Amino acid sequence: MSEDRALETEGWALRLERGLAGAGIDGRRARRLAEEAVAEASDYALPPEEVYGPAEAYARELARAARAAVREERRLDESRSGAPVLRLRDVSKRYGRKTVVRDVSLELGSGQIGAIVGANGSGKSTLLKICAGLVRATSGSVERVENVGYVPQAGGLSPLLTASEHFRLFGSLDGKNERESLVAGTRLAQSLGWRPNRKLGAARLSGGTQQKLNVVLGGINRPRLILLDEPYQGFDQGTYTDFWEQLFSWREAGAGVLVVTHILHDLDGVDWTCELHPQEES
Numbered sequence: 266m267s268e269d270r271a272l273e274t275e276g277w278a279l280r281l282e283r284g285l286a287g288a289g290i291d292g293r294r295a296r297r298l299a300e301e302a303v304a305e306a307s308d309y310a311l312p313p314e315e316v317y318g319p320a321e322a323y324a325r326e327l328a329r330a331a332r333a334a335v336r337e338e339r340r341l342d343e344s345r346s347g348a349p350v351l352r353l354r355d356v357s358k359r360y361g362r363k364t365v366v367r368d369v370s371l372e373l374g375s376g377q378i379g380a381i382v383g384a385n386g387s388g389k390s391t392l393l394k395i396c397a398g399l400v401r402a403t404s405g406s407v408e409r410v411e412n413v414g415y416v417p418q419a420g421g422l423s424p425l426l427t428a429s430e431h432f433r434l435f436g437s438l439d440g441k442n443e444r445e446s447l448v449a450g451t452r453l454a455q456s457l458g459w460r461p462n463r464k465l466g467a468a469r470l471s472g473g474t475q476q477k478l479n480v481v482l483g484g485i486n487r488p489r490l491i492l493l494d495e496p497y498q499g500f501d502q503g504t505y506t507d508f509w510e511q512l513f514s515w516r517e518a519g520a521g522v523l524v525v526t527h528i529l530h531d532l533d534g535v536d537w538t539c540e541l542h543p544q545e546e547s
């Protein structure tokens with residue numbers, strides 16, 4: 266970093282710290298937030314002002330986010346009570362004459378991980394789409410909370426949009442502004458050991474990286490229910506471990522997580538398993 270850039274960054278961080286302190290954030294926390302902002306901006310090789318805007322305005326925004334986090338903590342306390350986030354009763358799905366899901370009942374509480382397992386063609390993806398509200402059950406009932414994240418097995422991205430543009434698009438659905446979306450997406454990406462490239466469109470990312478992006482988008486708005494359809498197919502071993510750690514930390518934070526998997530050792534860390542069986546043609 267040039268000397269000018271270093272001075273500019275230092276000044277910006279100081280103004281941010283002062284602005285935060287002025288907005289009632291305690292001194293040590295204000296310093297940590299300023300350090301994090303500088304570190305994140307350096308990930309993008311840009312001066313913090315270019316990423317976050319003027320320090321004073323960003324301080325106001327962070328203070329607002331801190332107040333929202335307190336409200337969120339209250340909400341999480343409610344969800345830690347284990348209230349159900351998803352309940353299926355006798356759900357079946359037919360395509361024409363073929364029954365692909367038969368009489369499935371399950372209940373996922375907040376702070377739980379459930380796994381859907383079964384042979385190829387046993388209806389796992391169909392059931393997850395029913396849970397997400399993307400496919401309608403032929404019979405039975407589905408109740409779910411409103412805030413849901415869904416991570417498909419593949420696809421689901423806009424080929425020309427970059428990772429950051431996806432963060433903004435998905436974040437805006439939750440009322441986040443551009444910076445909040447960028448920060449939330451970048452943090453989640455980092456927890457999967459990924460530093461998004463600022464320029465590449467999704468179509469030019471590797472298969473595994475596209476799936477990391479899908480996982481980030483599934484969790485970017487801190488949903489109370491997160492549905493994941495074997496999204497780890499292209500992950501290397503390290504990312505795969507990070508992925509499960511992320512599921513555990515979502516559970517810890519009070520979300521209900523439902524994951525389709527066919528890898529049996531995954532099941533060690535889950536709270537319950539629902540096994541599906543391929544249906545005979547009727």
Ligand SMILES: Nc1ncnc2c1ncn2[C@@H]1O[C@H](COP(=O)(O)OP(=O)(O)OP(=O)(O)O)[C@@H](O)[C@H]1O
Binds near residue numbers: 383384385388392
């Ligand atoms: N839109 C559809 N129209 C007709 N049949 C469908 C449709 N979607 C899925 N099916 C059929 O439903 C059955 C279950 O498919 P599904 O993809 O849910 O299974 P799966 O357990 O997720 O499979 P895999 O392990 O291979 O991913 C399959 O026989 C499939 O061909």
